Amino acid sequence: MSELASQFKSDFLREFAARGCLYDCTDPEALDALFAKERVTAYIGFDCTAASLHVGSLVQLMTLRRLQQAGHRPILLMGGGTTKIGDPSGKDESRLLLSAEQIEANKQSILKGVQHLLRFGDGASDAIMTDNAEWLDRLDYVPFLRDIGRHFSVNRMLTMDSVKLRLDRDQPMSFLGFNYMIMQAYDFVELYRRYGCRLQSAGSDQWGNIVSGIDLGRRVENVQLFGLTTPLITTASGAKMGKTAAGAVWLNADQRSPYEYWQFWRNTEDRDVGRFLRLFTDLPLDEISRLEALQGAELNQAKIVLATEATSILHGRAAAADAAETARRTFEEGGAAAGLPTFTLKLPDGILNLAVATGLVSSNSEARKLIANNGLRLNDAIVSDPRLQVDQGALTADGVLKLSSGKKKHVLVKPA
RNA sequence: GGGGGAGUGUCCCGAGUGGCAAAGGGGGCGGACUGUAAAUCCGCUGCGUUACGCUUCGUUGGUUCGAGUCCAACCUCCCCCA
Numbered sequence: 001m002s003e004l005a006s007q008f009k010s011d012f013l014r015e016f017a018a019r020g021c022l023y024d025c026t027d028p029e030a031l032d033a034l035f036a037k038e039r040v041t042a043y044i045g046f047d048c049t050a051a052s053l054h055v056g057s058l059v060q061l062m063t064l065r066r067l068q069q070a071g072h073r074p075i076l077l078m079g080g081g082t083t084k085i086g087d088p089s090g091k092d093e094s095r096l097l098l099s100a101e102q103i104e105a106n107k108q109s110i111l112k113g114v115q116h117l118l119r120f121g122d123g124a125s126d127a128i129m130t131d132n133a134e135w136l137d138r139l140d141y142v143p144f145l146r147d148i149g150r151h152f153s154v155n156r157m158l159t160m161d162s163v164k165l166r167l168d169r170d171q172p173m174s175f176l177g178f179n180y181m182i183m184q185a186y187d188f189v190e191l192y193r194r195y196g197c198r199l200q201s202a203g204s205d206q207w208g209n210i211v212s213g214i215d216l217g218r219r220v221e222n223v224q225l226f227g228l229t230t231p232l233i234t235t236a237s238g239a240k241m242g243k244t245a246a247g248a249v250w251l252n253a254d255q256r257s258p259y260e261y262w263q264f265w266r267n268t269e270d271r272d273v274g275r276f277l278r279l280f281t282d283l284p285l286d287e288i289s290r291l292e293a294l295q296g297a298e299l300n301q302a303k304i305v306l307a308t309e310a311t312s313i314l315h316g317r318a319a320a321a322d323a324a325e326t327a328r329r330t331f332e333e334g335g336a337a338a339g340l341p342t343f344t345l346k347l348p349d350g351i352l353n354l355a356v357a358t359g360l361v362s363s364n365s366e367a368r369k370l371i372a373n374n375g376l377r378l379n380d381a382i383v384s385d386p387r388l389q390v391d392q393g394a395l396t397a398d399g400v401l402k403l404s405s406g407k408k409k410h411v412l413v414k415p416a
Numbered sequence: 417g418g419g420g421g422a423g424u425g426u427c428c429c430g431a432g433u434g435g436c437a438a439a440g441g442g443g444g445c446g447g448a449c450u451g452u453a454a455a456u457c458c459g460c461u462g463c464g465u466u467a468c469g470c471u472u473c474g475u476u477g478g479u480u481c482g483a484g485u486c487c488a489a490c491c492u493c494c495c496c497c498a
Contacts (some may be wrong), residue, residue, distance in 0.1 A: 236454085263452080270453045297451040331452055366445085369460055375446040406446060 010035030012070035018285060019278040021063060023204045023231040026214060031226045034198065035072070039124060042067050042199035042228075043075035043191050045132070045184065048083040049098065051109040052252035055264070058280060059230045061117050063201050065313070068118060068125055069282070075128045075197055076118065078107045081136030082183050085176055107131065113252035116316055128195065132187050148186055151219045152212070157181065160208040181209045188213030189220060201228040233279065236271035251314060258315040259339055262323035263408070265307035273302050281309035330410055334380060336402040342412040351378065351388040358413060360405045370405060377404040 008014040008028075012035045016022050025031055034040055044060045046053060053061070064074035083103050098106075111129065118127040157163055160181065188210075191197035200210050210227035217225040249264050250256045256264075268276055274292030277283060283291075283305070291302040304324065312320035326339030343358050355367040355376060368386045370376045376383045378394065379402050392415065394401055401413040 267452060270451090273453090297453090299453075300451055303451095303453080327452080361445095363463065365463060365466090366461085368466085370446065373446040373459060375460095408452060 008032050010070075012040075012067065012072060015070070016063075016066060019066075020275060021059065021066070021230050021279060023229045024207065025228040026211070026226050027224070030224065031199070031228070034226070035070075039072055040067070040199055041073040041075060041191075041195050041197040042201060043077045043188075043197050044201050045077040045079050045082070045187060046110065047079045048103045048106040048110060050248075051106050052113050052250040052255050053110055054248035054250050056233075056248070058251070059233055060202065061114060062280060062313075063228075063230060064127065065117050065282075068127060071125050073125050073128065073195075074118060075130060075191060075195060076111075076114070077187065077191065078110070078129065078131040080104065080107055080131040080133035082132055082180060082187070084133075084136075085180050085183060103133075109252060113250075116314055130191075130194075132183070132190070135190050136183055136186075147220070148182070148216065151216055152182055152185075160212075161205075181212050184209045185212035185216045188225060189217050192217055192221060192223060192225060198223075199226045199228060201230065204229040204232055236269050253315060253319075257341060258311055258319040259323040259326050259341065261314065262307045262311045262320065262327060265310045266303050266327060267408075268303055268306060270299055273299060273306060277302070277306050277309075280313075281306065282313065283309060336379070336396055336398060336400060336410075336412060338398070338412070340402070340410050340412045342400070342414060344414040344416050346416045347390055347392075347413075349389070350386075351376070351383055351390055352386055354390055354401075354413065355403065355405075358403055358411045360403060360409060360411060375406050378402070380404070 008017060010032050013022070013028075013032050042064075044064055046057060046060070064076060067074045080103055083098060083106075084100070120127045120129060157178070163178065163181075184206075188197070188200050200213055202210060207227070207229055210229070214225045214227055217223050249261070251261075253261075265276070265280075274288060277288040277291060278285070281288075291305055292299075294302050307327075308320045308324045311323055315323075322339055326337045329335045329337035330340060345357055348354055348357055351371075352364045352367040355361045355370070356364060360376075361367045361370055367376065371383050371386050374382050374384075378388070378390070379396055390401065395415070396402065399414070401415075402410060403413060404410045
């Protein structure tokens with residue numbers, strides 16, 4: 001699709017495609033014309049299954065951001081209702097159902113985490129946040145079946161990937177999960193009714209659900225709706241974006257600090273730098289071309305730009321600058337920079353307990369193994385004795401301890 | 417309802433049919449080499465006060481000096497027949 005970039009007339013689609021964000025869309029010509037003609041209202045839905053979104057959702061969030069930057073109106077749809085059902089796509093097992101309270105708490109937390117990405121308000125292109133629980137929770141079963149259910153062919157639903165793949169692998173699927181796509185299709189129509197929303201965007205795996213919504217819109221509202229999908233982002237090595245050893249790369253600062261988030265991007269593989277700059281920053285394309293052309297160690301400069309820009313979008317310019325400075329002091333000067341993750345606690349007995357207390361390792365055994373592999377450092381000196389006692393005398397001039405696992409993970413400990 | 421099969425180290429896959437803390441792989445972590453990259457090589461990958469002890473193979477009982485392995489019941493899933 002990116003080769004079509006130059007053929008689009010609308011600013012939004014041209015830029016979107018040129019950045020490698022476009023995977024597929026329905027009726028490209030009509031959608032392009034719509035974007036060129038008027039302010040478009042578009043939505044993306046997010047599940048409330050966790051207290052924070054992670055990097056895997058970032059492409060979607062960036063899509064909303066770009067829509068807004070191009071003067072259109074993004075809707076952030078929180079799946080407070082659909083989360084009660086659970087998306088069957090891709091999962092091998094039905095997930096445990098979350099309680100309504102848990103879903104609501106997750107929703108609030110997610111919203112807090114994405115504040116910097118979009119401008120909310122009452123202006124013409126200000127972002128709107130809504131929750132599909134507002135309409136899904138109130139549905140009356142029989143009227144819903146008569147008005148909406150009649151438009152869905154079970155035969156067709158069975159052929160959709162989210163269902164088919166599951167059945168093909170002999171994995172169970174309850175009637176509950178089977179309804180997810182109907183709810184998502186209905187969301188689209190409801191958002192059209194409420195906000196004149198004409199476009200739904202999502203990852204490419206949601207194509208089937210999007211098309212269902214478009215079909216439903218034509219049948220019940222006689223309107224042409226559009227769908228737009230983004231590619232599934234993997235690293236050049238084939239790993240899914242945002243999954244690291246420590247778990248998902250969460251967007252909320254209380255789960256992954258701006259410094260750690262900055263580090264995540266700083267450690268991007270060489271081959272991904274240009275692509276990620278296009279996808280995850282607002283930098284102009286010619287600037288990105290210049291950065292990705294850097295060779296060898298020079299490319300580290302591009303990674304620093306990537307990290308700072310990406311962090312800035314999520315946490316703000318100041319937090320990004322702080323993170324960059326903390327990283328510079330830590331990695332280039334080898335110091336105990338104040339911006340590192342810091343734990344204030346009473347110094348425990350022995351180095352093992354200290355390492356566990358900071359979360360650098362999860363058990364004493366793991367700490368011992370790390371020490372045996374020369375992986376644990378206290379104030380940059382390799383710890384070789386697992387029985388090492390840590391007391392006030394070990395504090396640096398700043399009155400802290402710097403504890404490191406390997407060369408990249410550093411934390412500070414302040415005696416309480 | 418009848419017949420057959422499966423559930424293994426709480427990341428995943430997967431060997432194992434009486435001596436097992438349990439093969440192998442992926443993933444992950446650490447080390448070497450580098451550029452906070454990739455590739456490659458090496459080590460580690462249940463917990464603990466670590467030449468020892470404790471907990472682990474769907475659940476609960478049983479046989480045995482000893483059970484992931486044998487027996488019984490139960491739970492969950494899959495396949496075939498009805």
